[in-house]
Amino acid sequence: MGLMSNLKINTDDKKLLKKVYWRSLTQSAEMNFIKMQGVGYGYASIPMLRKFYKNDEDEYYRALGRSSSYFNCYPGFIPFILGVTLSMEKENSIEPIPNMDETVNGIKVGLMGPLAGLGDSFFMGTLRVIVTGIALSLATQGNLLGPLLFFLLFHIPFFAVRYYGTFVGYSLGANYIKTATESGLIKAVTKGATLLGLIMVGAMTFLNVPFILDFCSYVNKWHIFF
Numbered sequence: 001m002g003l004m005s006n007l008k009i010n011t012d013d014k015k016l017l018k019k020v021y022w023r024s025l026t027q028s029a030e031m032n033f034i035k036m037q038g039v040g041y042g043y044a045s046i047p048m049l050r051k052f053y054k055n056d057e058d059e060y061y062r063a064l065g066r067s068s069s070y071f072n073c074y075p076g077f078i079p080f081i082l083g084v085t086l087s088m089e090k091e092n093s094i095e096p097i098p099n100m101d102e103t104v105n106g107i108k109v110g111l112m113g114p115l116a117g118l119g120d121s122f123f124m125g126t127l128r129v130i131v132t133g134i135a136l137s138l139a140t141q142g143n144l145l146g147p148l149l150f151f152l153l154f155h156i157p158f159f160a161v162r163y164y165g166t167f168v169g170y171s172l173g174a175n176y177i178k179t180a181t182e183s184g185l186i187k188a189v190t191k192g193a194t195l196l197g198l199i200m201v202g203a204m205t206f207l208n209v210p211f212i213l214d215f216c217s218y219v220n221k222w223h224i225f226f
Helices: 002-006 011-024 038-052 057-067 075-094 100-139 145-182 185-222
Strands: none
Touching (some): 011 145, 038 057, 038 075, 057 075, 057 100, 100 145
């Protein structure tokens, strides 16, 4: 609640952004080889776009078209990018932005690459490895807390980033994100997360080599695969 209260978003927009967040969870279900996650991106944008362009149906469909263009990013950061582009759509509905289609698509393409790398590096290459090491050490001792901890320690941060990212992206808008990207901040965080992930992979391999050797010995003894 502390973070939400610090964001300058009115009550009506917060309600609609919650709908955007829930709709964004269907992103992968609507994935295809032509637009990848683009259709799901457009579907998630609908509640806000209907509000912004309620008096201009033609502009609404143009906005829906650019929201449904090609898009592909790590799922954890999709709501954040949605928030950024929806903030731009709000500005456009008040005072038209020149070359809006190119501007929105440029922001989407500019963000989806770095954030996809950051998501893969942090969530898949770092957080998942750390959580797996914690859970595996318990699971190999027969402790049922192992798989439960894995589920909680990975998914709570993941969905927290997804949920709050919707509101943070909408609050910040495109200007701040452009500055962060051009300054190299996102690239630096991505590199740091990748290095930490590689360190944890090495540590986890070292700690679990006896388990792997015991398993191979068991397979060889009983000729399971022969």
